[in-house]
Amino acid sequence: MKTNYSHPEGMTYSPQEMLSDTAQCLTSGGDARIALDAISGMNQYGCRPFPDPTMLAYGSSTASIISSQGYQHANQLHQRLVVALKTEAAATIYSHEIKRLRQELIHLCVVPETTGMIFSASGTDAHSLVACYAARGNKLAPRIIMIEANETGKGVNAALKTATHDEQSEVIPIKLRLDNGELRPITAIDKEVEALVAEAITTNRRVLLIVTDQSKTGLIAPSLSCVLDLHQRFQDKMDVLIDACQFRIAPPTLGAYLELGFIVALTGSKFLTGPSFSGVILFKSSLSSELDAAYRTLTPHSEPVNFGLLLRWEVALQELKAFRLIPQEYIINFIHDFTAAIHERLQQDVFFEPLPVPIIDRSPLQVDSSWDQLQTIFPFLLYHADIDRTPLSAEETLRVYQQLSISINDKHNNIPTHYAAIANLRCQTGQPVACGQRNGVAISALRLCISTRLIVESSSKESSRQLIINAALSVLDKISLLIRASH
Numbered sequence: 057m058k059t060n061y062s063h064p065e066g067m068t069y070s071p072q073e074m075l076s077d078t079a080q081c082l083t084s085g086g087d088a089r090i091a092l093d094a095i096s097g098m099n100q101y102g103c104r105p106f107p108d109p110t111m112l113a114y115g116s117s118t119a120s121i122i123s124s125q126g127y128q129h130a131n132q133l134h135q136r137l138v139v140a141l142k143t144e145a146a147a148t149i150y151s152h153e154i155k156r157l158r159q160e161l162i163h164l165c166v167v168p169e170t171t172g173m174i175f176s177a178s179g180t181d182a183h184s185l186v187a188c189y190a191a192r193g194n195k196l197a198p199r200i201i202m203i204e205a206n207e208t209g210k211g212v213n214a215a216l217k218t219a220t221h222d223e224q225s226e227v228i229p230i231k232l233r234l235d236n237g238e239l240r241p242i243t244a245i246d247k248e249v250e251a252l253v254a255e256a257i258t259t260n261r262r263v264l265l266i267v268t269d270q271s272k273t274g275l276i277a278p279s280l281s282c283v284l285d286l287h288q289r290f291q292d293k294m295d296v297l298i299d300a301c302q303f304r305i306a307p308p309t310l311g312a313y314l315e316l317g318f319i320v321a322l323t324g325s326k327f328l329t330g331p332s333f334s335g336v337i338l339f340k341s342s343l344s345s346e347l348d349a350a351y352r353t354l355t356p357h358s359e360p361v362n363f364g365l366l367l368r369w370e371v372a373l374q375e376l377k378a379f380r381l382i383p384q385e386y387i388i389n390f391i392h393d394f395t396a397a398i399h400e401r402l403q404q405d406v407f408f409e410p411l412p413v414p415i416i417d418r419s420p421l422q423v424d425s426s427w428d429q430l431q432t433i434f435p436f437l438l439y440h441a442d443i444d445r446t447p448l449s450a451e452e453t454l455r456v457y458q459q460l461s462i463s464i465n466d467k468h469n470n471i472p473t474h475y476a477a478i479a480n481l482r483c484q485t486g487q488p489v490a491c492g493q494r495n496g497v498a499i500s501a502l503r504l505c506i507s508t509r510l511i512v513e514s515s516s517k518e519s520s521r522q523l524i525i526n527a528a529l530s531v532l533d534k535i536s537l538l539i540r541a542s543h
Contacts, residue, residue: 077134078105078127078130078131078134078367079105079106080105081130081134081363081364081367082105082122082130082331082364082367082368083099083105083364084362084363084364085177085333085362085363085364085365086177086178086332086333086364086365087177087178087333088100089101089332089333090332090333092104092105099119099332101118101119101332101487102115102118102119102461102484102487103119103120103121103122103331103332104121105122105331106121106122106127107121107122107123107124107126107127108121108482109124110482111461111482111483111484112481112482112483112484112527112528112530112531113329113484113507113509113510114483114484114485114504114505114507114510114527114528114531115484115485115486115487115503115505116326116327116329116486116505116506116507116509116510117272117274117302117326117433117486117503117505118326118486118487118503119325119326119332120325120329120330120484120507120509121484122329122330122331122371123329123371123375123509125374125378126329126330126331126371126374126375127371129370129371129374130331130367130368130370130371133153133366133367133370134363134367137149137153137363137366146361146363147361149361150361150362150363150366153366154175154366157175157366157369157370157373158173158175160373160377161173161336161369161373164373164376164377164380165307165310165338166307166310166311167307167310167311167314167338168314170340170341171314171338171339171340171341172338172339172340172341172343172344172347173336173337173338173339174336174337174347174348174351175335175336175365175369176335176336176337177333177334177335177362177365178323178332178333178334178335179209179212179299179301179321179323179335180209180212180335181335182301182321182323182335182336182337183212183216183266183297183299183321184216184354185337185347185350185351185354186264186295186297186319186321186337186347186350187200187216187264188350188351188353188354189295189319189343189346189347189349189350190262190263190264190295191225191262192346192349192350194261194262196259196260196261196262197225197226197261198225198226198256198261198262198263198264198295199226199228199252199253199256199261199262199263199264200216200225200226200227200228200263200264200266201228201230201249201252201253201263201264201265201266202216202227202228202229202230202265202266202268202299203229203230203231203232203266203268203271203275203277204229204230204231204232205229206232206233206272206489206490206491207232207268207271207272207273207275207277207489208268208271208272208299213227213229226261228252230245230248230249230277230278232245232271232275232277233491233492234492235492235493236492236493236494237411237437237491237492237493237494237499237501238492239275239412239414242277242278242279242414245277245278245279246278246279246281246282249265249278249282249286250282250285250286253265253286253290253294257290257293257294262293262294262295263290263293263294263295264294264295264296264297265278265283265286265294265295265296265297266297266299267280267283267296267297267298267299267318268299269298269299269300269302269304269305269309270300270302270304270416270433272433272435272486272489272503273411273413273433273435273489273501273503274304274413274416274431274432274433274434274435275413275414276416276417279417279420280417280418280419280420280421281417281420283296283420284316284420284421287316287318291317295319296316296317296318296319297318297319297320297321298313298318298319298320298321299321300313300320300321300322301321301322301323301326301335302323302326302327302433303322303323303324303326303327303328304326304327304428304432304433305428306426306427306428308421308423308424308426309418309421309423309426309428310338311423312421312422312423313421314338314339314340315340317340317342317343318339319337319338319339319343319347320337320338320339321335321336321337322335322336322337322338323335323336324336324368324369324371324372324373324375324376325368325372326507327432327507327508328372328375328376328379328507328508329372329375329507329508329509330368330369330371330372330373330375331367331368331371331372332368333364333365333368334365334368334369334372336369375508375509375512376508378508378512379508379511379512381512382511382512382515384426384427386515387427387511388427388430390506390511390514390515390521391427391430391431391432391506391511392430393521393525394506394524394525394528395430395431395434397525397528397529398434398504398528398529398532399434401529401532402434402436402532405532405536406439406441406445407438407439407441407535407536407539407540408436408437408438408439408532408535408536409436409437409439409447410434410435410436411435411436411437411491411501413431413433413434413435415429416428416429416430416431417429432505432506433486433503433504433505433506434503434504434505435486435489435491435501435502435503436501436502436503436504437453437491437499437500437501438452438453438456438502438535438539439539440539441539441540446494446495447494447497447499448499448539449497449498449499450488450490450497450498450499450500451498452542453488453499453500453501453502454488454500455542456502456535456538456539456542457485457487457488457502459538460482460483460484460485460531460534460535460538461482461483461484462482463479463480463481463482464479464480464538464541471537471541475537478530478533478534478537479534479537481530481531481533481534483530483531483534485502485503485504485505485531485535486502486503486504486505487503488500488501488502489501489503502535504528504531504532510524
C-alpha cells in the first residue's frame with residue numbers, strides 16, 4: 057500500500073538545509089517545541105540533539121536525550137542521505153527510506169504485512185489526521201471524547217478542533233482526577249463516556265473515542281471493557297483511536313487493537329527514547345483509502361521531504377530493535393525489582409508521596425500476559441519536611457524539576473559540602489503533571505520512568521541491573537536535597 061508522511065504547516069526546508077549536519081537535521085521538520093533555546097541549547101522537553109552520557113535519564117514519559125548509539129545510527133543515515141542526494145531526487149530517496157522504516161516497524165511490532173501506516177511529525181499531528189478521518193461523510197462534526205489535557209498533551213485539544221474545520225466541532229475532555237488529585241473511580245469515568253457516546257449517536261453525530269494507553273501518569277482510560285462494549289454496540293457509528301503514544305505496549309496488545317479495527321497512534325520518543333517528534337498511526341488495510349483521503353485533506357500540497365522525521369524514527373527503531381532482543385522473562389524481573397525499590401523509597405521518605413496507579417488491566421483483549429501489564433511510570437508528589445508536612449506547590453515543583461538537570465554549586469544553594477556528589481548529579485524525570493489542589497494550592501507530580509534503553513543497559517552485565525536501580529534512587533536523593541535547600 058501507499059505510505060504517507062506528514063509535515064507541519066509552515067515548516068518547509070530544502071534538502072540542503074535539513075542535511076547541513078546531523079544535529080540540525082534531528083531538530084528540523086517539527087514545530088516550535090522542537091526548536092533549541094538559544095541559551096540552554098535545549099528544546100521545550102529539556103533535551104539536546106547530542107548524546108549526554110552523564111545525564112541520569114529517567115524521564116521517558118516526556119522525552120529523552122538521544123543515546124550515543126542512537127546518534128551514531130542517525131549520523132550514519134545522515135551521511136548516506138548526503139551521498140544519495142548527489143545522484144537522486146530528495147523525494148525519491150525519502151520515499152525509499154520511509155518504506156524501509158515501515159518494513160522494520162512492521163517486523164519489530166509483529167503485525168501483518170498488510171498493516172496500514174502513516175508517519176507524522178508528532179503524536180499531536182497523528183490525532184489531527186484521525187480527527188479529520190472521523191469527520192468524513194457527515195454533515196455534523198464528530199463528537200470527540202478524550203481524557204483531560206493534563207494527562208495527554210496541551211496541544212491535542214486545539215489540534216483536534218482545527219482538523220475537523222468545523223465551528224461546531226465538539227471535543228469533550230473527561231476528568232480522571234478529583235480536585236484534590238485523587239483518581240476518580242474507573243466506573244464513574246466509564247459511565248460518563250458511555251452516556252456521551254450514546255447521546256451523540258442518538259442525535260446522528262458520529263463519535264471519535266480516544267482511548268489513552270497510557271497517560272502521562274501511566275493510566276488507561278476509559279477501561280478496555282467499556283471500550284469493547286461500546287465498539288460492539290456502535291461500531292458503525294464510532295471510530296476508536298488508541299493513543300499509545302507512550303509506546304508502552306507489547307506486540308500482542310498492539311495486534312489485538314488492530315484486529316478490532318482500532319487505529320493506534322505511536323511515537324518513538326517516549327518509552328523507546330528516540331528524539332522528540334516521531335509519530336505514526338497503524339491501522340487495518342481496509343481503512344487505507346479513507347485515511348489517505350484524510351491525509352490529503354490536511355496536507356493538500358505535494359508530499360514534503362522531512363529528513364528530520366526520518367532520522368528520528370531511525371534512532372527510535374534502533375532502540376526498539378535492541379529491546380526486542382531482551383527475553384521477556386528478564387524484562388518482567390527487572391521491572392519488578394525496579395518497582396519494589398522505587399515504591400519502598402517513595403513510601404518511606406518524608407519528602408515524597410507516591411500517586412496511586414491502578415493495575416493495568418488488559419484482560420478484555422484476551423492477550424497473553426506480558427511486560428506491558430506492569431507499571432513503568434511512577435508519579436509522585438513532593439513535600440516539605442515541616443511540622444504540617446505540606447506539599448510543594450506546582451510552581452515550587454517546577455523549580456525543583458528545572459534544577460535537576462544542572463550541576464549545583466553548593467556555595468550558592470545552601471547545600472552542605474558532604475552532599476556535593478548528589479548536588480552535582482544531572483538528572484531527568486518526567487515533566488511535572490498537574491494533579492489538582494491541596495488546601496487551595498495547585499500541585500503537580502514528577503515521574504520516574506522505565507524505558508527500553510534502561511532495560512537494555514541493565515542487561516549488559518550482571519552488575520548493571522542494580523546500578524540502574526541505584527541511579528534512580530540517586531535521582532530521588534537529589535530531589536529531596538533540592539527541597540531541603542529551598543528553605
